[in-house]
Amino acid sequence: MTRWQPDARGRLAQAALELYAERGFDGTTVADIAERAGVTERTFFRHFADKREVLFADGDVADVLVEGVAGETPLAAAIAGFAAVGAVIQDRRAFAEQRNAVIAASPDLQERELIKLASWADAVRDALLAQGVDPTEAALAAQVALAVFRSAFQRWLTSGKDADFARSIRETADALRALVV
Amino acid sequence: MTRWQPDARGRLAQAALELYAERGFDGTTVADIAERAGVTERTFFRHFADKREVLFADGDVADVLVEGVAGETPLAAAIAGFAAVGAVIQDRRAFAEQRNAVIAASPDLQERELIKLASWADAVRDALLAQGVDPTEAALAAQVALAVFRSAFQRWLTSGKDADFARSIRETADALRALVV
């Protein structure tokens, strides 16, 4: 006789995404999420630091990001890092869409999203630093690459069901070059 | 006999900045802030939506930003908008430094800072749209200009007491051009 069902964390994450989609972030209490997942509220807070974080457990995405940082120039390298993340996201488009819709509907979740993206930019900056890039240049390249990623993500979402993330990145990078000239 | 001292809102903002600097954001309760300002906790929440917002009442900065959006190219126009804000910030350097230090010390405050900056980028994007710029191009230009602003702000802070914000912006914009080439 097992005392608890396995993967409480996964059930909590799933329940949270569903409830945020059904009733909105504000209309959902942590007690609701815990109940649907079949655990107590206290267990929720053992797995996730707060009510928002449950949507942002990216696992090892940061590793993918950092390993992808390589290229001819610092900016190209930074963009390549984000492109690697794009490839991961592309494999779960339906999830990405639902999650994106939920976040777009809640300022609280947007805040958390922004700081997560900022931490990605910091990781890219650090990767560039490790490759000997000048600190100021690395920070700027990471921020600009993030801007490209965000724009490319929107482009990918609005480009239909079978859009290619790498293509969206390339197109956005081209648009950037056109802007700066 | 006046029933209350004037400018409760201003006193709350001042008390909050002081206390966040003294004890940190987490170490400060809204009751602490209200007490120092000589009002009740309820009054705090009438003036500010939440505990973070008290540091982010920028007043008419968004107007300055939008009015500053003008230039030869969309990116130049977007950067000009942020440069206009820079000029305002430059006039209150000591305040900017203290506020920046307080925010840097708290992830919660950083989140709010990021979403405020994002809303600035959205305002710039809308201003570009109003000038007939292509939507995708406008969004990207606004995001890139924000990256330039953030980098320029750091540069300005670390460039000594009498640094010129406009100069930091120019230098960062030059760095961007060098990156993209």
Added chain:
DNA sequence: CATGGTGATGTCAGTTTCTGACATGACCAT
């Protein structure tokens, strides 16, 4: 001068988020 409306604040009760401390019991190594 009286009267009544307005607006900023106070008071208070309640919900929700989040934390610390301690208890439980299945599982595992010895």
Added chain:
DNA sequence: ATGGTCATGTCAGAAACTGACATCACCATG
């Protein structure tokens, strides 16, 4: 079998916020 470990449960409480209603200086109006 015995004891340790680890995920979870239980409980109490602090702090962030919200809604409803009360107060009373001030001000316009007759």
